[in-house]
Amino acid sequence: MKKILIVLSEWGYWGEELVGPLETFDNAGYQVDFVTPTGKRPVALTPSMDPTFVDPPLGRTVVSQEMAEKVKKLDNPSNPRLNNPKNLKQWLPERPYWSSPKFIREMEAYYRALEDVQKDLEQYDSMLIVGGSGPIVDLVNNQRVHDLVLSFYRMGEPIAAECYGVPCLAFARDIGDRKSIIWGKHVTGHCLEYDYKDGTGFMGTDFNMGPPPYPLEYILRDATGPDGQYHGNVGHPTSVIVDYPFVTGRSTPDSYMTGQRLVEVLEKGLRRYGW
Numbered sequence: 001m002k003k004i005l006i007v008l009s010e011w012g013y014w015g016e017e018l019v020g021p022l023e024t025f026d027n028a029g030y031q032v033d034f035v036t037p038t039g040k041r042p043v044a045l046t047p048s049m050d051p052t053f054v055d056p057p058l059g060r061t062v063v064s065q066e067m068a069e070k071v072k073k074l075d076n077p078s079n080p081r082l083n084n085p086k087n088l089k090q091w092l093p094e095r096p097y098w099s100s101p102k103f104i105r106e107m108e109a110y111y112r113a114l115e116d117v118q119k120d121l122e123q124y125d126s127m128l129i130v131g132g133s134g135p136i137v138d139l140v141n142n143q144r145v146h147d148l149v150l151s152f153y154r155m156g157e158p159i160a161a162e163c164y165g166v167p168c169l170a171f172a173r174d175i176g177d178r179k180s181i182i183w184g185k186h187v188t189g190h191c192l193e194y195d196y197k198d199g200t201g202f203m204g205t206d207f208n209m210g211p212p213p214y215p216l217e218y219i220l221r222d223a224t225g226p227d228g229q230y231h232g233n234v235g236h237p238t239s240v241i242v243d244y245p246f247v248t249g250r251s252t253p254d255s256y257m258t259g260q261r262l263v264e265v266l267e268k269g270l271r272r273y274g275w
Helices: 015-027 065-075 103-121 134-138 143-155 216-224 252-268
Strands: 003-007 031-036 126-129 159-162 240-243 246-249
Touching: 003 015, 015 031, 015 065, 015 159, 015 252, 103 143, 126 143, 126 252, 143 159, 159 252, 240 252, 246 252
Parallel strands: 003 031, 003 126, 126 159, 159 246
Antiparallel strands: 240 246
């Protein structure tokens, strides 16, 4: 039985971007574990459960009635599926400050702890980072998320990410050479044409950030370098790219396909798709 680790924000995930891959993994008979930054139960973003919500850049609704019901069912506190996720803060060590008076000793302890985590992660065949606006807050620049990604990368296991979960890959860098692991790779992610001008929100706060704090497309274009490429596929209904070990999905409509391509990577040896 294959086993997948799914990483979720505590500040709001987009419902379909979890439901699509999760249903795909369930149908494939895979076992799934969830992990959040501090072990809190993840919560779906309210618009992702609203079939009347009109996505401003697209000018149309993006949540079907059927999907809204699926997300509500999964998000309902009475549903135990998302209860008690793994706690990333307790699982992976924090890298010490360079200014620490015991820096060398603390770095030695940090690397020893990472070696133990690496052994623990050998139980998993792949990982997935779910998108939504929440990852902007607690996943993208989270050192522990970066170390989790790097651990799967060192094991040679496939790593999937969707939408605003994809920049986690761009920033997952060995502290020695600090080079992005997607340098020279082909990826997709939320393109500039699909970014909000206003309304980026998060669960647990009424704070409206306005537009996203960074243009994801530019980050991915720079992180892939001259020999790689970002693919926006603007206007195309879907955009999923496989450039092993990475499987990336652009946005909500790509959720099921992201899960399907990851299954093909694991079951059929798929190494390239979409470019």
